[in-house]
Amino acid sequence: MAACVGNSCIPGETLQEERQESSDIRKVVLGDGLRCNIVASSEEHSLPVITKNGIxxxxxxxxxxVDSYQKRYIPSKNDSVIGIVTTKTLDFxxxxxxxxxxAALSYLAFEGATKKNxxxxxxxxxxxxxxxxAHPDLEPELVCVDxxxxxxxxGQLNDGIMFSCSINLVRKVLNEKCRLLHLLSKETPFELVAGINGRIWVNSNSLRKTILLRDxxxxxxxxxxxxxxxxVNDFATELTGIP
Incomplete structure (x- = not known):
């Protein structure tokens, strides 16, 4: 059974229709909620399969x-994420x-980093x-360079506050249809970094404004x-009382 873009899907459905639209299956990039399933037939070919419920x-x-409500992040290659350093070892x-x-982040995975620097x-x-x-049998690996x-x-995020949220909210905020960040920037200057792993970092010129932005x-x-x-209008009203 083939799944269509924009419709609900369940585990086991395939992207067969999308494969037919593409002249080369290798050009298709599979994100969260899909995997390549090798099917034996007259000739072996890869078949993208849905692995979770969603749209x-x-x-x-x-x-x-696959867009679905979740808080636990499943690593996927090329995702941008916000991480918290928990341990330092000799090389990672x-x-x-x-x-x-x-996840492992090498000391050398920073711009200008060397064994001495x-x-x-x-x-x-x-x-x-x-x-x-990002592999099911290996620890994820990260870099801080392009x-x-x-x-x-x-790279490193200084000052500001980081808060956790659902992955859906991150995708919603980053969606081009969402004008939230554009409207907020008209009220006050701020910095924001959104990680697809369900974490957002925000910073402004005062702690009270930063907390209000988070809320x-x-x-x-x-x-x-x-x-x-x-x-945003409610935000602007509360902002008037903050110096």
């Missing part, structure tokens, strides 16, 4: 994933990324990373896109 989504150019930082096991990161620090290895070796917007973002989870302006 099948497609992100251009050819990325498929071990980072909590809200998954079933910690190691990054100054301690246990308890926050890091914004990208997942480069494909060119530059840090970009990755407003959390309210957005059950607010329709067209009503985002209402919670």
């Amino acid at each position: 099948l989504r497609r992100r251009k150019p050819n990325i498929y994933y 930082f071990w980072v909590d990324i809200n998954a079933s096991e910690p 190691r990054p100054e990161i301690n246990v308890g620090d926050l890091v914004f990373c990208k997942v480069v290895l 494909s060119t070796g530059k840090k970009g917007n990755l 407003t973002i959390l309210k957005a989870e059950h607010t329709p896109y067209e009503e985002m302006s209402n919670i």
